[in-house]
Amino acid sequence: MLKKGLILAILIGFSLMFIPLIQNFHGNDKLSDLAKYYTENAEHGAGAANIVTAIVITYRGLDTLGEVVILFLTASVIGFFLKISKSEKDETLRFSKLRKTSELLETATKALVPTIFMFGVYIFINGHLTPGGGFQGGAVIATGFVLMLLANPQFKVNHKVIEYIESLSGFSFAILGALGAIIGLGFLDNKILPLGTFGELLSAGIIPVIYSFIGLKVGAELSGIVETLSENQSEIEI
Amino acid sequence: MSYFSLEYIAMITGFLLIVLGIWAILTYKNLLKIVIGFSLFDTGINIIIVSIAYVKNSTAPIIDSAVSLKDAVNKIADPVPQALVLTSIVIGLGVTALMLAYVLKLYQDKKTLDIESFTDLKW
Numbered sequence: 364m365l366k367k368g369l370i371l372a373i374l375i376g377f378s379l380m381f382i383p384l385i386q387n388f389h390g391n392d393k394l395s396d397l398a399k400y401y402t403e404n405a406e407h408g409a410g411a412a413n414i415v416t417a418i419v420i421t422y423r424g425l426d427t428l429g430e431v432v433i434l435f436l437t438a439s440v441i442g443f444f445l446k447i448s449k450s451e452k453d454e455t456l457r458f459s460k461l462r463k464t465s466e467l468l469e470t471a472t473k474a475l476v477p478t479i480f481m482f483g484v485y486i487f488i489n490g491h492l493t494p495g496g497g498f499q500g501g502a503v504i505a506t507g508f509v510l511m512l513l514a515n516p517q518f519k520v521n522h523k524v525i526e527y528i529e530s531l532s533g534f535s536f537a538i539l540g541a542l543g544a545i546i547g548l549g550f551l552d553n554k555i556l557p558l559g560t561f562g563e564l565l566s567a568g569i570i571p572v573i574y575s576f577i578g579l580k581v582g583a584e585l586s587g588i589v590e591t592l593s594e595n596q597s598e599i600e601i
Numbered sequence: 602m603s604y605f606s607l608e609y610i611a612m613i614t615g616f617l618l619i620v621l622g623i624w625a626i627l628t629y630k631n632l633l634k635i636v637i638g639f640s641l642f643d644t645g646i647n648i649i650i651v652s653i654a655y656v657k658n659s660t661a662p663i664i665d666s667a668v669s670l671k672d673a674v675n676k677i678a679d680p681v682p683q684a685l686v687l688t689s690i691v692i693g694l695g696v697t698a699l700m701l702a703y704v705l706k707l708y709q710d711k712k713t714l715d716i717e718s719f720t721d722l723k724w
Contacts, residue, residue: 370627374620381616390608391656391679398679402662406670414662414677418684430688437695441702494663498691561670588698595705 410558411491411567419496420570424551428540431577435533438584445595464514472514479507487578491567497574501581508586512593520590525583532580539573611652618645632704632714636697643693647686654682 394402401414401422409417419427486493487500511518543552552569559566618641625638655678662680664673704714711718 370624373627374624377620377623378616381619385609385612385616388608388612388653390606391654394656394674394677394679395681398681399674401680402673402677405664405673412664414664414680415683415687418680419687423684426688430691433692433695437698441698444702445705492663492665494661496687498687561664592698592701592705595709 406561407558409553409567409570410561411570412561413491413493413496416491416496416570416574417567420491420573421551421553424540424573427577428536428551431533431536431580434581434584435529438529438587441588442591445591464516468514472510476507476511479510480504483507483578483582487574488571489564490574490578491570492564497577498581500574500578501583501585504578504582505585505589508582509589512589516593520586522587522590525587525590528583529580529587532576532583536573536576536580539569539576543569606657608652608655608657611648611655615645615648615652618642618648621645630716632707632716635716636700636704639700640693640697643689643696647689647693650682650686650689654679 401408401418405411405414405417409421411417411421483500483503485500486495486503487497490496490500508520539555540551543555544550547555551573554568556568556572558568565571622638622640622642622645625641626635629635629638659678660668660676662673662677662683664670668676707719708714
């Protein structure tokens, strides 16, 4: 009873804290000065039609590098934490217990997975023109992978391949940033490639290249996480 | 001042989600439901940050046929908090994945998801 009272008190306290916040919020009528600067320099500064992308990759590029590192750490900690130790025999025993997947799911997977992968690649290549980008495209690619795993639980992805894709794209991201410091004006400078015509696919300097690497990296990492979690789940069921 | 404009609706939804998340974290005994509570908490905070960035009657900060380069300043929402939310969503995903891995490990240890049975750190 006391516990329930305490929980209720915490919830009411939080709600009371939010009420003045809502009352003092009046909405914005115009952009802040910083946002105005980014918008006015959209064409000649970063050259990306999607201003959020310009901020994420160019102006705040270092933050994104840190973000990618955090995602990498998550994937490697999960891989290290959930180490699997099982023999071939357990493996066959488990799969004999599972219900067979329906033909509908298997056929649909064959038809859909290439389309989903292509859609993910489309999202991260067009990150500087449309709402989208590396993280979103990578997440879409990982969903295709989850579908493959649902249709065929025995499906095994080569961990080496995932590792190589992940490390190579992360490495290229850092190298491109360093190239900016050597050739261009500073770390992650996007003008080391020509800016091109504003609003075209091949524009915005280095942004589409970096976003493609981020997309590949995020896709590989999320697929690796899903794969590790599902392998461990199988260990529980035995 | 009306509470029924877009930014207020988004902001109040965000606050409701935060309270709902705290309630789920505090009351449920199942570890997976607690993880869902954390996830709701995360989502609520992200919605609030985006709602603060909203400029009245504005559109997404992408320059295309709908928003020309010249009057973009008067037409778009603030892009800076949106970029921050992108980072925050990715970090939230990492935190959720780590929590789920930890839940899996705890389950392998005790074969239960009930938080009451993990008393090793209780004093």
